[in-house]
Amino acid sequence: MALPKSQQTKLLFVVKFLIHAICLFLLFNLYYQAINDNLGADPVEAVLHFTGIGAFNLLLLSLFITPLAKYAKQSLLLKFRRLLGLYSFSYAIFHLASFLAFEVQFDWQLFIDEIIDRPYITVGMLAIVILFSLAVTSVSSLKRKMGKSWQKLHNGVYLAVILVSLHFYWSVKSEIIEPSIYIAITLTLLLLRKQKIKNFFKKH
Numbered sequence: 001m002a003l004p005k006s007q008q009t010k011l012l013f014v015v016k017f018l019i020h021a022i023c024l025f026l027l028f029n030l031y032y033q034a035i036n037d038n039l040g041a042d043p044v045e046a047v048l049h050f051t052g053i054g055a056f057n058l059l060l061l062s063l064f065i066t067p068l069a070k071y072a073k074q075s076l077l078l079k080f081r082r083l084l085g086l087y088s089f090s091y092a093i094f095h096l097a098s099f100l101a102f103e104v105q106f107d108w109q110l111f112i113d114e115i116i117d118r119p120y121i122t123v124g125m126l127a128i129v130i131l132f133s134l135a136v137t138s139v140s141s142l143k144r145k146m147g148k149s150w151q152k153l154h155n156g157v158y159l160a161v162i163l164v165s166l167h168f169y170w171s172v173k174s175e176i177i178e179p180s181i182y183i184a185i186t187l188t189l190l191l192l193r194k195q196k197i198k199n200f201f202k203k204h
Contacts, residue, residue, distance in 0.1 A: 012079055019080065023087045026054065027094060044102040051095035052171075056164050058088035059131075060185055063161060067192045082138050085157070089135040092128050120170035127163035130156045158197060161186050 030050050033039050039046040062084035069077035104110045114121050134154055137143070143150045165186045169179040190197065 055091035063189045089131040123163045124167035130160040
C-alpha cells in the first residue's frame with residue numbers, strides 16, 4: 001500500500017538524512033582513527049580496505065534497490081538509488097586518493113606503471129572511470145538532455161560492478177573467501193537483470 005504523499009516526503013527526508021549521516025560519519029571516523037594511529041599494525045591497508053569495501057557495498061546496495069522495490073511493490077525505494085550510487089563513487093575516490101597518497105606518494109609515473117603492470121589496479125581504474133561517468137551524468141537536467149543515451153550509459157554500472165568484483169578478488173593475496181562471497185552476490189544481482197542485460201546486448 002502506497003503511503004500518502006506527505007508521509008512519503010517525510011520518509012524520503014529521514015532516510016536520505018540517515019544515508020548522508022552514516023556514510024559521512026564512517027569516512028570521518030576512519031581518517032580520524034588513522035590520524036590517531038588507532039587502525040592497527042597496517043593503517044594504510046585498513047584505510048584502503050575500508051574505503052574499497054565501502055564503495056563496493058554501496059554499489060551493490062544501489063543495485064539491490066530495484067529488485068527489492070519490484071518485489072515489495074514500493075517504488076519509493078527507487079528514490080535512494082542515485083544517492084547510494086553517488087556515495088559509492090565518493091568512497092571509490094577516497095580509495096583512489098588514499099592509494100595515491102600512501103602507496104605511491106603522488107609519484108605519477110609509478111602510478112601509471114602500477115596501472116599497466118597490475119591487472120587488479122587496471123580493472124579498478126576502469127571501474128572508477130565508469131562510476132565517474134555515471135556520477136557526473138546523474139543530475140536530472142543531464143538525464144533529460146541525454147534522453148535514451150542516458151540509460152545506455154548508466155547500464156555501464158553492470159560492467160563496473162563486475163570490474164570491482166575482479167579488482168577485489170585479484171587484490172587479495174591468500175584469503176579468497178570474502179571476495180568470492182562478493183562475486184556470488186554480484187552474479188546474483190546480475191542474474192536478476194538477465195533479460196534486461198540480454199536486451200541491451202541484442203541492441204548493440
